[in-house]
Amino acid sequence: MKKKSKIPSSTIGLNKKSRFDYFLGDRFEAGIALQGWEVKSLRAGKLQLNDTYVLMKDNEAWLLGAIITPLPTASTHIHPESQRTRKLLLHRSELTKLFEIVERKGNSLVPTAMYWKKGYIKLEFAAATGKKDYDKRDTEKKRDWDREKERLFKH
Structure with missing residues (x-):
């Protein structure tokens, strides 16, 4: 019988599809x-980061497309909007660096993870360039070959 660890994982949600x-x-x-x-919903793990992105607009950064499902115990006088646009909190120097990255052709900002850090919720995102279909196939072939190599060397 496995015991649950008393220290919860700091990761709230991952966007595994972003690497693919x-x-x-x-x-x-x-x-x-x-x-x-x-x-409260994030403490319960009610987060979906698939198909999300970071938008740079009016000298600010915004998270679009993240779905935080409200708990059924949410207050009756609050009407929660699960997919609202959320502001990202960054320093001015970081924002100028992000604007430079986004202005380059083909670059966008894609969230990769959301986690707890010293009692605060943080979002990790990366500068990203879209893959073509043949790039995705190459990635999948490489991953399959690495897995097969591990099996062969194990025996």
Whole structure:
């Protein structure tokens, strides 16, 4: 019988599809402006990061497409919007660096993970360039070959 560890994992959610769909470059970390019900839902692990991206607009960074499902115990006088646009909290120097990255052709900002850090919720995102279909097939072939190599060397 396995015992649950008393220390919970700091990871809230991952975007595993991002590594398959994009070539990931520099990684960044940002805080997020959240409402109270969203923090409670994130503690319960109610997060979907698939098909999300970071938008740079009006000298600010915004998280679009993240779905935080409200808990059924949410207050009756609050009408939670699960897929609202959330502001990312970054320093001015980080924002200017991100604007330079986004202005280059073919680059976008893709969230890769959301996690707890010193009691705060942080979002990790990366500068990304989209993969073509043949790039995705090459990645899949390489991954299969590496797995097969491991099996052969194990025996």
